[in-house]
Amino acid sequence: MQRSDEQGLAKNFGRWLEPLLVPVLAILTAVIVGGIIIKVVNGDPIAAYRGLIQGAFGSPKALSETAVWATPYIFAGLAVAFAFQGGLFNIGAEGQIALGAVLSALIGYALPGWLHTSLPAYIHIPLAVGMGMLAGAIWAAIPGALKAYTGGHEVINTIMMNYIALNLTSFLLNGPMRDPNPLDLSARTPEIAPSARIPPLFNIPGMRVHWGFVLALVVAVIIWWILWKTTLGFEIRTVGANPDAAKYAGINVKRTIIVTMAISGALAGLAGAIEVTALNYRHELGFSTGYGFDAIAIALLGKTNPYGVILAAILFGAMRNGATRMQFLTQIPTDIISVIQALILLFVAADAIIRFIYRIRARAERVVLTRGWGG
Amino acid sequence: MKKLYTIMAIVLLASMVLTACGTAATPTEAMPAATQAPAATQAPAATAAMPAATATTSATAPDCTQANVFCVGDVTDVGHVDDKSFNQSTWEGVQQAKADGTADWIQFIETSDSKDYAKNIDTFAEAGYKVIVTTGFNLTDPTYAAAKQYPNIMFIGVDQGLQKDDNHPDWPLPNLVALVFHEDQSGFLVGALAAQMSKSHNIGGVFGTDAVPAVWRYGEGYRAGAAYEDKKNGTTTTVTNVYHNDVGFNLTFTDPTWGATTANSMIDKGADVIFGGGGITGNGAVDATAQRKVLAIGVDTDQYYTLPEADAYLLTSAMKPIPAPLGDLIGLAKAGKFPTNGLYYGASGFAPYHDVASQVPANVDAEMQSLLKALTDGTLQTGVPDAKPAQ
Numbered sequence: 001m002q003r004s005d006e007q008g009l010a011k012n013f014g015r016w017l018e019p020l021l022v023p024v025l026a027i028l029t030a031v032i033v034g035g036i037i038i039k040v041v042n043g044d045p046i047a048a049y050r051g052l053i054q055g056a057f058g059s060p061k062a063l064s065e066t067a068v069w070a071t072p073y074i075f076a077g078l079a080v081a082f083a084f085q086g087g088l089f090n091i092g093a094e095g096q097i098a099l100g101a102v103l104s105a106l107i108g109y110a111l112p113g114w115l116h117t118s119l120p121a122y123i124h125i126p127l128a129v130g131m132g133m134l135a136g137a138i139w140a141a142i143p144g145a146l147k148a149y150t151g152g153h154e155v156i157n158t159i160m161m162n163y164i165a166l167n168l169t170s171f172l173l174n175g176p177m178r179d180p181n182p183l184d185l186s187a188r189t190p191e192i193a194p195s196a197r198i199p200p201l202f203n204i205p206g207m208r209v210h211w212g213f214v215l216a217l218v219v220a221v222i223i224w225w226i227l228w229k230t231t232l233g234f235e236i237r238t239v240g241a242n243p244d245a246a247k248y249a250g251i252n253v254k255r256t257i258i259v260t261m262a263i264s265g266a267l268a269g270l271a272g273a274i275e276v277t278a279l280n281y282r283h284e285l286g287f288s289t290g291y292g293f294d295a296i297a298i299a300l301l302g303k304t305n306p307y308g309v310i311l312a313a314i315l316f317g318a319m320r321n322g323a324t325r326m327q328f329l330t331q332i333p334t335d336i337i338s339v340i341q342a343l344i345l346l347f348v349a350a351d352a353i354i355r356f357i358y359r360i361r362a363r364a365e366r367v368v369l370t371r372g373w374g375g
Numbered sequence: 376m377k378k379l380y381t382i383m384a385i386v387l388l389a390s391m392v393l394t395a396c397g398t399a400a401t402p403t404e405a406m407p408a409a410t411q412a413p414a415a416t417q418a419p420a421a422t423a424a425m426p427a428a429t430a431t432t433s434a435t436a437p438d439c440t441q442a443n444v445f446c447v448g449d450v451t452d453v454g455h456v457d458d459k460s461f462n463q464s465t466w467e468g469v470q471q472a473k474a475d476g477t478a479d480w481i482q483f484i485e486t487s488d489s490k491d492y493a494k495n496i497d498t499f500a501e502a503g504y505k506v507i508v509t510t511g512f513n514l515t516d517p518t519y520a521a522a523k524q525y526p527n528i529m530f531i532g533v534d535q536g537l538q539k540d541d542n543h544p545d546w547p548l549p550n551l552v553a554l555v556f557h558e559d560q561s562g563f564l565v566g567a568l569a570a571q572m573s574k575s576h577n578i579g580g581v582f583g584t585d586a587v588p589a590v591w592r593y594g595e596g597y598r599a600g601a602a603y604e605d606k607k608n609g610t611t612t613t614v615t616n617v618y619h620n621d622v623g624f625n626l627t628f629t630d631p632t633w634g635a636t637t638a639n640s641m642i643d644k645g646a647d648v649i650f651g652g653g654g655i656t657g658n659g660a661v662d663a664t665a666q667r668k669v670l671a672i673g674v675d676t677d678q679y680y681t682l683p684e685a686d687a688y689l690l691t692s693a694m695k696p697i698p699a700p701l702g703d704l705i706g707l708a709k710a711g712k713f714p715t716n717g718l719y720y721g722a723s724g725f726a727p728y729h730d731v732a733s734q735v736p737a738n739v740d741a742e743m744q745s746l747l748k749a750l751t752d753g754t755l756q757t758g759v760p761d762a763k764p765a766q
Binding site for chain 2: 175320
């Protein structure tokens with residue numbers, strides 16, 4: 001983010017804090033409005049928020065659970081943010097996550113049987129995770145190619161690909177990949193082999209935070225590096241900013257679009273693969289639903305910056321995690337969290353509201369997120 | 376550019392709404408077996424649970440860690456306590472324990488994501504709750520694990536029929552009891568009703584696989600109930616039970632087309648009451664039957680609320696009424712008489728006739744009530760064994 005020529009409130013913020021201004025005020029406003037809603041339904045907003053914060057950060061276990069929640073959010077948020085940087089709107093993260101989880105689970109439980117041998121973890125884990133990424137990459141590259149070669153809009157195509165992916169997942173989990181144990185009444189895969197499981201960070205019962213969280217942070221740094229320190233990243237951002245100029249500058253726009261979508265899909269697939277290999281040890285219908293859509297909000301709140309995505313993902317993870325304790329203490333339905341998240345999103349997306357409320361002058365420079373329809 | 380932000384915001388909000396709808400649909404797909412979705416005794420009033428929820432907000436929670444404060448926690452499956460299905464009837468059972476004076480304090484946590492099962496159980500355990508109730512098959516393993524982790528807390532798994540196997544080597548645990556039901560009794564009741572209501576003396580049952588003992592018990596109970604009424608009234612009722620056996624486990628509970636076709640062919644052959652039991656397959660049969668304007672019977676829950684398109688011809692549903700036995704079980708837990716064999720059987724039931732009540736003669740209803748009473752107090756046996764005998 002560059003320095004702006006703003007006056008007033010924003011002037012006092014440093015170069016690094018300035019981009020945080022609108023998101024932070026959006027969160028604050030959403031929390032206040034959420035509090036009013038809680039009050040209206042006869043709840044105690046202070047007690048509710050105290051419970052939320054306690055549940056999210058109040059103990060080592062709470063912190064661990066927040067990290068568990070944040071992990072898929074970071075991966076999926078990065079996926080959407082990465083596509084945004086290339087001027088593409090990947091609404092298909094939901095389907096890419098599901099397929100990543102399915103394929104990673106398949107490799108996790110079936111591969112040793114196919115090979116008639118057990119695998120060492122240092123081969124099995126990368127294979128299971130890698131295939132999950134590949135599934136997501138291919139699933140996202142298809143709408144990328146459609147965009148590049150036919151002009152078919154990626155918003156429509158990724159949404160449609162979601163339906164295909166989710167119904168395919170439902171078929172696989174009810175059919176060929178279903179746990180053959182007749183006592184298992186759920187539509188889910190068998191458990192993956194121990195050699196495909198990513199271990200927890202600490203060997204303490206109840207502390208579920210796993211190495212996938214560390215991986216998520218590392219991947220965020222890698223994505224930042226790709227975007228701002230490599231030729232590919234420069235090409236992606238140029239295509240995102242102005243495809244005509246990019247073409248004139250000799251950048252292969254078609255290829256860049258497909259690569260952008262493939263990397264975005266790989267990140268989403270990684271979100272699903274890590275949930276399977278590090279947390280659930282299987283895939284099941286109903287696991288990970290909605291993460292792909294939350295990811296769009298996270299990418300927006302994080303201003304499509306990888307580090308912003310980490311912060312936004314931890315915030316969303318903390319809210320989802322803390323909601324349990326909030327409901328336990330106050331019996332306020334956890335749905336209020338969805339309301340607050342939607343409000344944050346609304347205020348970030350329509351930041352004119354926030355700028356009006358807090359009297360912040362618009363910045364001269366604006367981030368181009370997507371070129372919109374027919375761009 | 377501002378316009379684009381607005382468009383994105385709208386697309387996003389729309390997609391959130393879509394997810395919400397999507398999530399609501401999943402549980403049906405995820406839980407195909409007839410045995411899984413338990414039931415509500417009374418017609419579930421949507422409002423029943425929520426005012427209670429708000430009411431507890433104002434009261435202050437006592438210190439549940441005190442030995443003399445008996446707190447009961449309820450962890451739902453993904454969904455809400457007013458879902459007109461098993462989450463709701465479980466919470467009604469817990470509320471029953473409060474009304475009975477058994478529980479000093481009750482509380483629920485609604486699971487919003489399946490990865491939170493263990494965390495939600497822990498939340499109650501760490502707060503010193505004496506009894507933790509969990510709902511539905513999906514919580515079987517987290518509940519079993521928690522029962523081993525917290526040996527001093529009593530756990531009740533609603534509709535979580537367990538047995539000793541590789542994944543549950545220590546079953547039965549002294550502090551874990553599954554609330555389960557005699558499906559053959561529910562089947563018996565609706566079979567008796569079907570035999571009395573049938574004018575052609577030809578009734579049918581469309582089921583998932585009989586490899587699942589609970590499904591087989593529903594079917595055989597249905598047959599036994601019809602035979603009982605035949606003997607009493609001197610009629611001869613043809614009972615045709617068809618199980619969806621010759622397909623994989625993947626399809627047997629999720630094949631509404633087969634359910635509909637089978638029901639239709641039974642109706643073509645003169646059947647005038649059809650019992651559909653077995654997840655979505657059974658739902659297909661109930662739906663198709665109602666479309667033919669023939670009386671249909673649902674399963675597990677009062678399907679008047681879950682299959683509204685069949686309402687006009689839904690005679691009843693073979694039910695697993697949760698609240699009363701759950702309240703009793705919590706009472707046993709408090710009295711130190713928690714069952715040690717890991718299982719507690721609830722009394723079976725059948726749903727109200729709702730829209731077709733005017734077609735049910737008073738003497739038939741009286742007979743049904745006396746059958747229900749006799750089955751509950753044990754003076755009447757269905758004669759159906761626990762599992763299909765080996766051939």
